[in-house]
Amino acid sequence: MYEWRQLSSEERLDVLEMRKLKKLPWHSPPHFGKEDGLYHITAACYEHASILSQKQRLSDFESRLIDGILGDGVGEIKAWVVLPNHYHFLLKTDLPEFGKWIGKLHNKTSTQWNGEDGLRGRKVWHRYSDRKIRGEIHYYRTINYIHFNPVKHRYAENAREWPWSSFIGYEEKYGREELVRWWLDYPITGYGIGWDE
Numbered sequence: 001m002y003e004w005r006q007l008s009s010e011e012r013l014d015v016l017e018m019r020k021l022k023k024l025p026w027h028s029p030p031h032f033g034k035e036d037g038l039y040h041i042t043a044a045c046y047e048h049a050s051i052l053s054q055k056q057r058l059s060d061f062e063s064r065l066i067d068g069i070l071g072d073g074v075g076e077i078k079a080w081v082v083l084p085n086h087y088h089f090l091l092k093t094d095l096p097e098f099g100k101w102i103g104k105l106h107n108k109t110s111t112q113w114n115g116e117d118g119l120r121g122r123k124v125w126h127r128y129s130d131r132k133i134r135g136e137i138h139y140y141r142t143i144n145y146i147h148f149n150p151v152k153h154r155y156a157e158n159a160r161e162w163p164w165s166s167f168i169g170y171e172e173k174y175g176r177e178e179l180v181r182w183w184l185d186y187p188i189t190g191y192g193i194g195w196d197e
Contacts, residue, residue: 057113066080147170
């Protein structure tokens with residue numbers, strides 16, 4: 001996943017030159033959405049370190065994300081999952097406004113956790129990435145992907161076992177049969193390859 005460290009100096013210069021030519025940020029995910037829309041938001045702890053591995057920290061961070069997004073009017077949450085080293089949200093939002101808001105939350109949580117862990121200066125977050133939802137198929141595949149993520153990363157045997165997710169709420173609202181239908185109609189085959197491995 002972190003190929004940069006395995007590149008030679010010459011290869012790194014080539015990558016940076018390509019990113020400059022494409023007017024992409026040199027070392028962070030580009031943000032393409034400039035308007036209101038439905039986005040799959042992903043953020044990972046730096047180098048995928050499991051900084052949220054404690055149950056209390058997972059619960060607190062999940063609450064801060066959900067309560068903050070809803071309470072601050074940042075967006076409308078469609079689905080989510082919070083894991084020990086990253087999170088995913090399906091969110092209707094104004095992306096530039098969300099970017100400002102999430103930057104503040106990442107800063108606050110980094111400062112808090114580094115203080116709690118006695119690791120001042122540790123890099124906690126590696127920004128966030130976004131993918132605009134392009135239609136119904138992409139929408140339902142993203143919901144399936146988000147809900148299956150704890151299983152994919154071996155944090156749970158099935159989606160119901162992971163409490164830091166919207167899955168149980170979906171199951172209560174739509175029923176198991178409907179979720180199975182979504183799973184069959186909108187498979188996640190290949191979803192996440194290259195960016196969530």
